[in-house]
Amino acid sequence: MLSKSQISLVKSLHQKKFRKENNLFFVEGIKAVTEFLNSSFVLYSIYIVPEFVPKLPKLSHKQKVFEVSINELQKISVLQNPQGVLAVFEIPKSIDFDVEKVNDLVIVLDGIQDPGNMGTIIRTADWFGFKNIICSIDTVDVYNPKVVQASMGSLARIRVVYNDLGILLSKNTLPVYGALLDGANIFKTNFLQKGYLIFGNEGNGISEELKPFISKAITIPGGEATESLNVSISAAICCAEIRRNMFK
Amino acid sequence: MLSKSQISLVKSLHQKKFRKENNLFFVEGIKAVTEFLNSSFVLYSIYIVPEFVPKLPKLSHKQKVFEVSINELQKISVLQNPQGVLAVFEIPKSIDFDVEKVNDLVIVLDGIQDPGNMGTIIRTADWFGFKNIICSIDTVDVYNPKVVQASMGSLARIRVVYNDLGILLSKNTLPVYGALLDGANIFKTNFLQKGYLIFGNEGNGISEELKPFISKAITIPGGEATESLNVSISAAICCAEIRRNMFK
Incomplete structure (x- = not known):
């Protein structure tokens, strides 16, 4: 179940201004989300439609995982056909380029x-x-x-x-x-x-x-x-x- | 000035079904339209915002040329920022590939x-x-x-x-x-x-x-x-x- 504040947060991340303000962005789709989960990016929250997502890497922070319906996912997705998973990650600190x-x-x-x-x-x-x-x-x-x-x-x-x-x-x-x-x-x-x-x-x-x-x-x-x-x-x-x- | 039937025709060409039915498609933008005008494609009609289009190849069939306002062009364009010209061409007869x-x-x-x-x-x-x-x-x-x-x-x-x-x-x-x-x-x-x-x-x-x-x-x-x-x-x-x- 998605709370109103979750919907509002993820929807705000469609816009650059709010990505910057919250220091968060999101990724959709099993393949892409899996690659980010296996990287050094820090997970903030993940929204999963259980029947669409047979397997994802083990998620250690259970409090960050939310099961949602496909209709709920539709509300926060940018895709015409959401792919069953959307994960919010922290934007990493910008490192100076040397x-x-x-x-x-x-x-x-x-x-x-x-x-x-x-x-x-x-x-x-x-x-x-x-x-x-x-x-x-x-x-x-x-x-x-x-x-x-x-x-x-x-x-x-x-x-x-x-x-x-x-x-x-x-x-x-x-x-x-x-x-x-x-x-x-x-x-x-x-x-x-x-x-x-x-x-x-x-x-x-x-x-x-x-x-x-x-x-x-x-x-x-x-x-x-x-x-x-x-x-x-x-x-x-x-x-x-x-x-x-x-x-x- | 665009007539209702012109608007309705060009808008219908956004969809494959009506492109096929009318045997027409359209092109937008000065560069692309110019290239089609210089090719063997047959012009059906062209809609020009005069202040946006300094020069196009000479158009021999004056009866196919319509001056329109940018607001009118917006009604028939698929672009967020229409580029001042939209031309409708005939779909060429499909030739068998030998x-x-x-x-x-x-x-x-x-x-x-x-x-x-x-x-x-x-x-x-x-x-x-x-x-x-x-x-x-x-x-x-x-x-x-x-x-x-x-x-x-x-x-x-x-x-x-x-x-x-x-x-x-x-x-x-x-x-x-x-x-x-x-x-x-x-x-x-x-x-x-x-x-x-x-x-x-x-x-x-x-x-x-x-x-x-x-x-x-x-x-x-x-x-x-x-x-x-x-x-x-x-x-x-x-x-x-x-x-x-x-x-x-």
Whole structure:
């Protein structure tokens, strides 16, 4: 049984303002919830429709577990067809990103707005073993339910931080790759294994503020007739290209 | 000024049933509309907010052009922020797909459900110069407004047909690549330049019915922790890999 205050809390978490205020976000679906339960994220409460959820990892804090009906779940879910479980987790404390300690290619998102793109980039980054994503302050909130949904649990494994990218990159000495329309062919580029890889906003690309920090502009060749690729597609093709030799 | 019957017609085209009945679909946004106007698609009617649309290709059939206000456009648009132009086009007559005439790799979509994925696959296919996409009957309708939107005008250049894939592939003698979880590493695969490349449904992958037709199962390596990639991402990475040598 869901209390009024529980309904009101979870519904408030659909909005960024209240996620920030409560320092909480939520995850839906058995697979994604299981991945978060198996991670270092701290569970706040979990709502389960028993007949929909055959098994979840053992939940030690029984006081956080609530059995609900599918109609009750519908009231707090963002999904058209709720998947039988919704779990609220604490938003982890933001850790400062230390440019001195970068030992891999870090994905940089400069003003990505679409939650589906952001979630898909997280999922793809996880697939190819990237560990860190740094976002400009105006990038969509990573705890937006649609981002969490599209990331399919991968967010439990990827570290996403928000930062003033101008300040951060001004301290950097590693190569900075930037996906632009007039850069070097990525298929002929030898990517170094440490540095940054910037992808820009869906409509406007990489901001003028960040362009001066790019040490190597890169481009996916093709597109004789079409103008551009979706940013989550560009990111995926670049990630695959960078990891290609590892798998070759 | 929009008439009631115009509003009712365009609104009906939000639904597949009425697109089929009227043999019409619509496109929004200056860029996408321009690409369709410059293609072989036949214009039925176009609704323009003059202050939003500085230039479009010359429209010869003045009787098909209607100036409207942004509030009127809002009534027929599927977008939260309509972009100043909406054009209705005829759905072209479906041409039979002739397996004998295949002279490139043909992308095959087996039960793709998400319009965003379908549109993104069309956009990516166009980027890499693929010309043909064949869809199973249960794949989302290519004239769904969200598919058209996500394809960003690329649909004007790509031939998309629907077919009983079992029957079609049973007549085929070319290689059939299928994206599965346990196939050969795509980065070690020498793709032939003629044949078929199948991508399956978002949740269930390639159907059991089609699996027997796969002559070479392929997989994108990675994913130690995560289970799968989004299908539009998988398709993009495969398309890039297939075209890679052309650009290398």
